[in-house]
Amino acid sequence: MTQKLVIIGAGMASGxxxxxxxxxxxxxxxxxxxxxxxxxxxxxxxLSPVLSGEKTYADIVxxxxxxxxxxxxxxxxGEAVTRIDRDAKVVEGANGPVxxxxxxxxxxxxxxxxxxxxxxxxxxxxxRDLDDTNAMIEAADAGGKAVVIGGGLLGxxxxxxxxERGMDVTVLHLMGHLMERQLDEAAGYLLRRxxxxxxxxxxxxxxxxxxxxxxxxxGVLLEDNTGLExxxxxxxxxxxxxxxxxxxxxxxxxxxxxVSAQMQTSDxxxxxxxxxxxxxxHLFGLVAPxxxxxxVLAQSLLDDGAAFVVKDTATKLKxxxxxxxxxxxxxxxxxxxDIVLRDPGRGIYKRLVIEDDRLVGAVMYGDTADGNWFxxxxxxxxxISEMRETLIFGPAYQGGDTADPLSAVAVLPPDxxxxxxxxxxxxxxxxxxxxxxxxxxxVRAATKASASCGTCTGLVEQLLQVTLGDAFEAPxxxxxxxxxxxxxxxxxxxxxxxxxxxxxxxxQELGWTTPNGCHVCRxxxxxxxxxxxxxxxxxxxQSRFVNERKHANIQKDGTFSVVPRMWGGIxxxxxxxxxxxxxxxxxxxxxKVTGGQRIDLLGVRGEDLPFIWxxxxxxxxxxxxxYSKGLRTVxxxxxxxxxxxxxxxxxxxxxxxxxxxxGSWTPHKVKxxxxxxxxNCAEATCKDVGIVCVDSGYQVGVAGAAGMDVKETERLCDVxxxxxxxxxxxxxxxxxRENAKYLDRPYKWVAKVGLDWVKERVVNDLDERxxxxxxxxxxxxxxxxxxxxxxxxRAQAFQPMADLSLEAAE
Amino acid sequence: MxxxxxxxxxxxxxRGARKVRTAMGCVAVxxxxxxxxxxxxxxxxxRGGPLSEGIVHGTxxxxxxxxxxxxxxxxQARGEDAAITTFPVQVRDGRILIxxxxxxxxxxx
Numbered sequence: 014m015t016q017k018l019v020i021i022g023a024g025m026a027s028g029x030x031x032x033x034x035x036x037x038x039x040x041x042x043x044x045x046x047x048x049x050x051x052x053x054x055x056x057x058x059x060l061s062p063v064l065s066g067e068k069t070y071a072d073i074v075x076x077x078x079x080x081x082x083x084x085x086x087x088x089x090x091g092e093a094v095t096r097i098d099r100d101a102k103v104v105e106g107a108n109g110p111v112x113x114x115x116x117x118x119x120x121x122x123x124x125x126x127x128x129x130x131x132x133x134x135x136x137x138x139x140x141r142d143l144d145d146t147n148a149m150i151e152a153a154d155a156g157g158k159a160v161v162i163g164g165g166l167l168g169x170x171x172x173x174x175x176x177e178r179g180m181d182v183t184v185l186h187l188m189g190h191l192m193e194r195q196l197d198e199a200a201g202y203l204l205r206r207x208x209x210x211x212x213x214x215x216x217x218x219x220x221x222x223x224x225x226x227x228x229x230x231x232g233v234l235l236e237d238n239t240g241l242e243x244x245x246x247x248x249x250x251x252x253x254x255x256x257x258x259x260x261x262x263x264x265x266x267x268x269x270x271x272v273s274a275q276m277q278t279s280d281x282x283x284x285x286x287x288x289x290x291x292x293x294x295h296l297f298g299l300v301a302p303x304x305x306x307x308x309v310l311a312q313s314l315l316d317d318g319a320a321f322v323v324k325d326t327a328t329k330l331k332x333x334x335x336x337x338x339x340x341x342x343x344x345x346x347x348x349x350x351d352i353v354l355r356d357p358g359r360g361i362y363k364r365l366v367i368e369d370d371r372l373v374g375a376v377m378y379g380d381t382a383d384g385n386w387f388x389x390x391x392x393x394x395x396x397i398s399e400m401r402e403t404l405i406f407g408p409a410y411q412g413g414d415t416a417d418p419l420s421a422v423a424v425l426p427p428d429x430x431x432x433x434x435x436x437x438x439x440x441x442x443x444x445x446x447x448x449x450x451x452x453x454x455x456v457r458a459a460t461k462a463s464a465s466c467g468t469c470t471g472l473v474e475q476l477l478q479v480t481l482g483d484a485f486e487a488p489x490x491x492x493x494x495x496x497x498x499x500x501x502x503x504x505x506x507x508x509x510x511x512x513x514x515x516x517x518x519x520x521q522e523l524g525w526t527t528p529n530g531c532h533v534c535r536x537x538x539x540x541x542x543x544x545x546x547x548x549x550x551x552x553x554x555q556s557r558f559v560n561e562r563k564h565a566n567i568q569k570d571g572t573f574s575v576v577p578r579m580w581g582g583i584x585x586x587x588x589x590x591x592x593x594x595x596x597x598x599x600x601x602x603x604x605k606v607t608g609g610q611r612i613d614l615l616g617v618r619g620e621d622l623p624f625i626w627x628x629x630x631x632x633x634x635x636x637x638x639x640y641s642k643g644l645r646t647v648x649x650x651x652x653x654x655x656x657x658x659x660x661x662x663x664x665x666x667x668x669x670x671x672x673x674x675x676g677s678w679t680p681h682k683v684k685x686x687x688x689x690x691x692x693n694c695a696e697a698t699c700k701d702v703g704i705v706c707v708d709s710g711y712q713v714g715v716a717g718a719a720g721m722d723v724k725e726t727e728r729l730c731d732v733x734x735x736x737x738x739x740x741x742x743x744x745x746x747x748x749x750r751e752n753a754k755y756l757d758r759p760y761k762w763v764a765k766v767g768l769d770w771v772k773e774r775v776v777n778d779l780d781e782r783x784x785x786x787x788x789x790x791x792x793x794x795x796x797x798x799x800x801x802x803x804x805x806x807r808a809q810a811f812q813p814m815a816d817l818s819l820e821a822a823e
Numbered sequence: 824m825x826x827x828x829x830x831x832x833x834x835x836x837x838r839g840a841r842k843v844r845t846a847m848g849c850v851a852v853x854x855x856x857x858x859x860x861x862x863x864x865x866x867x868x869x870r871g872g873p874l875s876e877g878i879v880h881g882t883x884x885x886x887x888x889x890x891x892x893x894x895x896x897x898x899q900a901r902g903e904d905a906a907i908t909t910f911p912v913q914v915r916d917g918r919i920l921i922x923x924x925x926x927x928x929x930x931x932x
Binding site: 188189193197198344345346347527528529530531532535536554555556557558559562563567569571810813814815816817818 | 827829830834835836837838839841842843844845846849850852855856857858859870871872873876877878879880881882883885887888890892896897921923926
């Protein structure tokens with residue numbers, strides 16, 4: 014006998030249910046289909062191509078009116094269901110009730126709206142259905158600026174579509190990298206790069222606090238007080254199961270409508286399917302499991318025992334030209350290992366995650382051709398121990414012998430490309446070697462191979478070895494650390510030449526083997542980035558050693574030392590009182606005068622730091638940077654003010670230098686001294702920069718040392734005016750910032766490049782000197798500020814995040 | 824297990840750490856670049872350095888005093904015969920939960 018089946022929601026899952034039912038047993042049910050949208054089932058996944066203009070709505074309709082008629086489905090489209098009456102077994106629609114024997118809830122999901130001021134303004138839309146898509150198309154026709162909140166799958170597809178339609182698009186994403194649920198940081202970086210190439214602006218770690226506008230949306234305000242203009246705001250931060258009807262009907266509802274493996278809710282006559290359900294703790298947003306559910310549900314309705322099981326799903330982004338693939342679980346966990354392949358030249362990144370000789374996850378960007386092969390292995394749990402070494406190269410490489418790298422290079426055909434940047438193939442390189450290029454430099458000069466990004470250097474060296482045999486000696490280069498194969502100098506050069514402006518860019522483009530470096534390379538890369546790209550890159554506290562992150566020196570007992578700045582070593586009674594008061598208030602056990610003419614408060618508890626800083630700030634004292642790889646102190650003598658031998662105002666010059674240079678980050682610490690006469694009471698001639706005043710002007714010396722090594726400064730130049738002494742000093746510091754290896758003091762760096770090289774740029778070439786000064790000033794526009802004042806405002810970050818001393822003791 | 828809420832995961836910067844005070848000393852709670860959360864004793868077994876002040880890289884942390892590197896998944900020190908005690912943690916609805924039973928077991932020991 015025909016039963017009455019009512020389905021609420023005409024989405025992709027319920028559409029598939031109806032297809033199964035009418036195929037298997039067309040007479041089993043008399044179907045009534047409700048849909049709040051005034052249309053039937055269409056392929057929602059293809060809304061992005063509709064938005065971008067590649068398809069029209071007509072192209073993506075799955076079931077048209079004729080189809081519903083042909084299969085005897087009664088359609089109640091554009092009519093919202095208001096209530097389910099379980100006792101009477103009736104569904105109440107706006108246009109009247111419909112009785113049911115079996116009921117399917119397929120209400121899908123609703124977009125999550127972030128609860129900020131202005132969220133209801135006209136011009137703020139979500140991205141869920143055809144109406145949203147049409148609203149976006151209409152807004153895009155007017156042109157202007159669009160802000161997309163949410164850098165997940167949906168948000169990025171919306172952004173790409175709007176950009177395609179000519180809008181100026183900015184994507185705001187709360188997390189550190191795009192699509193963080195599907196991609197790791199490296200793949201997220203490549204995606205970002207490709208989207209930026211299409212003119213889309215991406216802001217990560219961007220938290221929206223308000224949507225601005227009077228009558229309609231005008232802009233978006235971020236947590237850091239940045240305001241962005243917007244004519245259209247698309248909210249695409251996520252979805253949540255639409256469970257309202259089920260909740261009202263008192264069905265079991267967790268995050269979604271709870272169902273059994275047969276898709277049955279807590280009422281045996283009511284089923285649910287799709288994005289609105291929760292099964293075994295899982296929610297569903299991708300189409301593959303929805304189709305599985307639809308099949309199971311159809312079988313359950315026909316009393317054919319079937320059970321739904323959760324399977325891994327794979328993700329692809331439908332943005333033309335952004336080729337990414339993600340499947341399975343790629344989080345790091347105990348017992349898991351990664352295989353990573355990066356091909357910077359072609360913008361390719363592949364990562365496989367292996368657990369117990371089985372592939373459990375895969376992330377790919379740039380070349381996803383093997384995605385389905387890997388996905389198959391994840392689903393099947395294939396034992397990969399046999400092909401582990403070559404697994405990442407995909408199915409094309411399987412079955413052959415695994416060989417050592419040298420013989421692998423040896424068997425490459427002559428037209429195999431070795432250097433992707435310059436398009437140099439093996440034959441060309443072998444010819445060059447035969448023609449007399451017997452080392453890396455020779456090959457680079459002759460063919461340009463390995464002369465750009467450098468990542469094929471290893472291959473070129475192997476070719477040299479294969480071709481020359483024992484006659485080739487691989488040069489001993491000292492990489493920064495185990496995370497990469499490049500030297501500090503190479504990394505600095507490549508950051509500049511290839512315009513790498515983020516850590517993720519460095520890791521990817523320079524072939525790092527670890528996800529985000531280590532304690533050796535990351536602080537160095539952080540410095541190189543901030544020194545070369547002061548506006549584009551900001552100092553990353555998480556890549557700083559503790560002292561620089563805390564803006565205080567950690568002591569061996571875990572307490573910290575606090576050293577306020579005393580410009581040129583000059584202080585006054587007010588400052589001294591403030592220091593004395595602070596020492597009393599925070600029970601500072603040791604107060605010491607330092608070699609750099611400062612006062613050091615030793616033994617301050619980490620939790621007290623923001624408070625002692627705030628107190629010192631009130632007296633006008635700022636951070637003395639006694640902890641930083643940056644300008645430390647300018648030591649002075651009393652010069653002409655008081656000393657009968659003084660020739661110039663050494664104190665005044667010292668204060669001016671300190672006020673210009675303070676706050677700047679440098680490869681290692683930088684200490685200055687200014688002495689008022691050659692008696693040199695400020696000990697200027699063993700400083701990084703030491704100025705000795707004489708009757709005729711100023712003798713500027715550099716590259717002194719008084720630590721592990723003791724070394725007198727070398728004379729950079731003699732200048733007549735104070736202003737020129739300051740200019741030369743700034744230019745020298747900036748040249749050091751731009752070129753030195755991280756943790757090389759100036760004397761070590763000058764020994765490597767030669768004083769003449771420095772003189773040429775700082776003293777002789779006045780254009781270069783002016784450029785260096787301008788570059789330093791640009792950087793200082795960001796960094797010449799008191800970090801104590803900034804940190805004192807967020808004292809909470811210095812406290813333990815929780816105190817469990819009572820609970821844990823129970 | 825008895826899970827104790829110690830705060831929102833956003834309170835710890837990515838590739839960073841915070842301390843939690845307990846009856847038996849501080850526990851460091853780490854958040855990796857991939858947004859995983861781990862907890863372990865805050866004290867380096869070498870010279871007592873505060874690990875919550877170290878640089879977090881991959882799933883490891885480097886002690887700020889003498890650069891001992893610990894794997895946060897196991898607590899094992901790299902290249903040293905030493906380890907730190909790890910504690911089960913989980914993130915639920917954006918909050919970090921730590922296993923109170925394990926903390927208590929440690930204080931009883």
